[in-house]
Amino acid sequence: MIDVAGIIAENILYIAMVTLGGMLISWSVHFVPVGGAPAAMAQATGIGTGTVQLAAGAGLTGLVAAGAVMAVSDSFALVIASGAVGAMIMIAVTMIVATWVYVYGVGVPPASAKVDYDPITKDRQDIYVSQGTEGHGLPTVSFVSGVIGGALGGLGGAVIYYSLMSTSTTLSQSDLVALASIFAVGIFFVNAVIPSYNIGGTIEGFHDPKFKKWPKAVLASFVATLMCAFVGILTIGGL
Amino acid sequence: MSAGGAGGEATGGIPQNQLIALGTLGGLAGVYGGHFLSVASPAFAFIGALGAICAIVWGSAAVRRVASYGLGTGVPSIGMIALGMGVVASMFGLAVGGIAGPIVAFIIASIIGLVVGVLANKVLGMGIPIMEQSMTEIAGAGTLTIIGLSVAMTGTFMFDAVLETVVATGYIAVIFIAGGMAILHPFNANLGPDEKQDRTLMTALEKGAIAMVIAGIVATVVDGASAVPSILIGVFIWYIAFSKYVKLVHRDAYKVLGTGLLPTEEELE
Numbered sequence: 001m002i003d004v005a006g007i008i009a010e011n012i013l014y015i016a017m018v019t020l021g022g023m024l025i026s027w028s029v030h031f032v033p034v035g036g037a038p039a040a041m042a043q044a045t046g047i048g049t050g051t052v053q054l055a056a057g058a059g060l061t062g063l064v065a066a067g068a069v070m071a072v073s074d075s076f077a078l079v080i081a082s083g084a085v086g087a088m089i090m091i092a093v094t095m096i097v098a099t100w101v102y103v104y105g106v107g108v109p110p111a112s113a114k115v116d117y118d119p120i121t122k123d124r125q126d127i128y129v130s131q132g133t134e135g136h137g138l139p140t141v142s143f144v145s146g147v148i149g150g151a152l153g154g155l156g157g158a159v160i161y162y163s164l165m166s167t168s169t170t171l172s173q174s175d176l177v178a179l180a181s182i183f184a185v186g187i188f189f190v191n192a193v194i195p196s197y198n199i200g201g202t203i204e205g206f207h208d209p210k211f212k213k214w215p216k217a218v219l220a221s222f223v224a225t226l227m228c229a230f231v232g233i234l235t236i237g238g239l
Numbered sequence: 240m241s242a243g244g245a246g247g248e249a250t251g252g253i254p255q256n257q258l259i260a261l262g263t264l265g266g267l268a269g270v271y272g273g274h275f276l277s278v279a280s281p282a283f284a285f286i287g288a289l290g291a292i293c294a295i296v297w298g299s300a301a302v303r304r305v306a307s308y309g310l311g312t313g314v315p316s317i318g319m320i321a322l323g324m325g326v327v328a329s330m331f332g333l334a335v336g337g338i339a340g341p342i343v344a345f346i347i348a349s350i351i352g353l354v355v356g357v358l359a360n361k362v363l364g365m366g367i368p369i370m371e372q373s374m375t376e377i378a379g380a381g382t383l384t385i386i387g388l389s390v391a392m393t394g395t396f397m398f399d400a401v402l403e404t405v406v407a408t409g410y411i412a413v414i415f416i417a418g419g420m421a422i423l424h425p426f427n428a429n430l431g432p433d434e435k436q437d438r439t440l441m442t443a444l445e446k447g448a449i450a451m452v453i454a455g456i457v458a459t460v461v462d463g464a465s466a467v468p469s470i471l472i473g474v475f476i477w478y479i480a481f482s483k484y485v486k487l488v489h490r491d492a493y494k495v496l497g498t499g500l501l502p503t504e505e506e507l508e
Contacts, residue, residue: 036313050313178407182326185415189323190355193316198363201312220358227351228324231331238335239398 007237008230014163015229021163022191022225023218024156029055029195030214031149032091033142033205038134042106045113045135045142045204047098051196052189055153057094059188062087062154066161067181076162083158084151091150095138102137110137114208120144135204145205156191160184167236176236183232190228191221249307252436255300259376262297263345266290266383270341270390277394277463284464285472287390288454291418292447292476294387298380298422299443303436305373306426311365314430317377318423322415324351325381330406333386333398340396344382352378377422384418384450385411391454394463410457417453421446438487441480448477 008015032054035046047054065086070079102108111128112118113135118125120141129135138146164180171179198217199210269290276283298321306314325348332344356374359365367373390396392414393404405411425442426434455469489495 050315052313052316052319056319175402175407178409178411179330179402182406182411182415183330185412186323186326189319190327193320193323194355194358194363196312196316197310197359197365201310216362216364220355220362223358223362224351224355227354228327231327231347231351235331235334 003238004234007234011167011233011237014167015226015233017163018160018187018229018232019222019225021156021159022187022221022228024152024159025055025059025188025191026156026195026217026221027214028149028152028156029192030199030203030211030217031145031152031206032058032203033095033138033146034196034199034201034203036202038202039136042102042108042136043133044202045111045137045139046202047095047138047146051199051201052192054091054094055192055196056189058087058091058150059153059157059192060185061090062150063157063161063181063184063188065154066158067177070162070165071177079162080155080158083161084154087150087154087157088147089150091146091153092143095143095146099138099143106136108136110139110142111135112139112142112204112207114204115141119207141207142205145207148206157184157188160187164232164236167233169236169239171236171239179236183228183235187225187228187232190224194220194224249304249434249436252440253300255304258297258300262294262376262380262383265293266297266380266387267341267345269293270383270386270396273387273390273394274396277390280465281394281463282465282468284391284394284458285451285455285469287387287394287396288451288469288473289387291384291387291391291454292444292451294380294383295418295421295447295450296440296443298377298384299425299446300436300440301373301376301380302422303426303434303439305367305369305377306430307434308367308369310367314427315423318419320355320374321377321381321422322385322419323381324348324355324378325385325418326411326415327351328378329382329385329389332382333389333396333401337397340398341383341386344386345379348378348382349375352376380422381418384422385414388414388418388450388454390464391451391469392457392464393461394458400463404461404463413453413457414450417450421450433491435487435491438484438491441484441487445477445480445484448473448480452477 033046038044040048066083195217273287328348336343356371451473
């Protein structure tokens with residue numbers, strides 16, 4: 001049987017860091033402009049798919065970027081920075097291509113239905129919203145918000161991966177990479193789903209009134225990730 | 240993605256308690272049966288996948304019940320959280336539990352699922368009365384799916400073998416997506432006012448069979464498990480389940496009509 005107290009005492013910092021990473025992911029999802037099925041038909045502002053798919057797409061890219069850098073460097077700052085940048089690039093590319101589709105394919109101007117003026121560009125929004133829709137496309141504020149969300153999500157994923165990789169263990173390097181990755185993916189999905197239930201599926205970005213609900217999701221993620229962190233660190237530390 | 244069901248509890252069909260029994264007992268029996276019989280002959284590794292199919296049917300029945308209330312977000316989210324919780328719990332259980340690994344994993348998954356369910360209702364205020372029970376069920380089903388498919392790939396659930404063959408090679412990602420799809424897709428594909436439990440669960444059986452075939456393909460490169468039984472039995476189950484599913488679609492549809500081939504350019508003019 002494994003020495004539970006010893007492993008926890010030795011790796012308490014990493015348990016805290018994994019939990020922090022989970023909370024960051026949970027917070028990040030609130031920034032990503034998710035429109036769901038209505039947005040796929042250009043009837044709501046945001047990208048036309050679900051929170052989990054978007055968070056996973058960007059977050060997993062961040063994980064891959066962090067993992068690639070971690071293979072050549074031990075610097076914590078470099079690893080989490082590459083995780084954040086990887087996720088930012090992925091979400092930005094997704095959003096710019098979605099914007100091309102909305103503007104040139106569907107033929108709608110990007111417009112938010114939640115605010116009358118874009119908080120960043122000060123452009124008028126309400127007159128461009130088609131009747132019967134809740135906005136469409138990705139206005140500047142949603143784009144900026146999405147990039148911030150990508151950065152936070154990638155940061156969170158990279159912090160989790162770094163912490164799991166740094167746990168003291170007797171596993172061989174390749175086994176450790178595999179185990180840390182799959183744990184990070186598992187924890188990532190749990191923390192991507194919890195906030196998506198909090199926002200009820202769709203959000204435009206940080207200017208959306210639903211954004212104010214984030215403390216609830218972060219609290220729920222704190223509890224859920226803490227459990228996953230104990231389980232994950234015990235597994236890796238016990239081998 | 241879709242916004243989920245109509246906002247009430249799904250009714251009809253087999254009672255959930257019987258499906259819980261099928262998933263738990265069938266899943267564990269499959270996992271242990273596959274593990275012990277594979278020692279005699281690697282050909283028996285496919286029993287692990289049969290256990291996974293029991294867990295998948297149970298999991299998709301639980302998804303059907305909870306998602307009928309309307310989650311506010313797509314049904315896929317719940318399948319992903321199931322496998323997310325499942326992968327954390329199953330790796331832990333197999334790593335520390337030894338021969339009791341699957342049971343330890345199942346218990347840990349149930350605890351994580353229960354806590355996430357309580358958080359969803361109490362903190363996030365989702366207000367779905369069966370959320371706690373369903374999250375517990377879904378996490379347990381996800382865990383048994385992962386372990387069952389791992390047994391079908393390796394012939395054992397001993398952690399060293401699973402780590403070497405399934406996790407380090409990356410096949411765990413295949414299990415993650417194939418298992419997650421099998422749990423989330425049935426209700427996502429069938430939801431609507433005419434949704435019937437038997438049709439949804441038949442889709443689950445069919446998706447489980449696809450996961451079984453995939454596990455069999457992976458087993459071609461593994462010594463401890465034979466690929467041929469898993470693939471053949473998987474294809475057989477898939478064929479039976481898919482033809483049953485098509486029959487059920489014909490039963491539930493008002494009318495099924497062929498639209499013919501796409502019109503040629505001359506016909507369009």
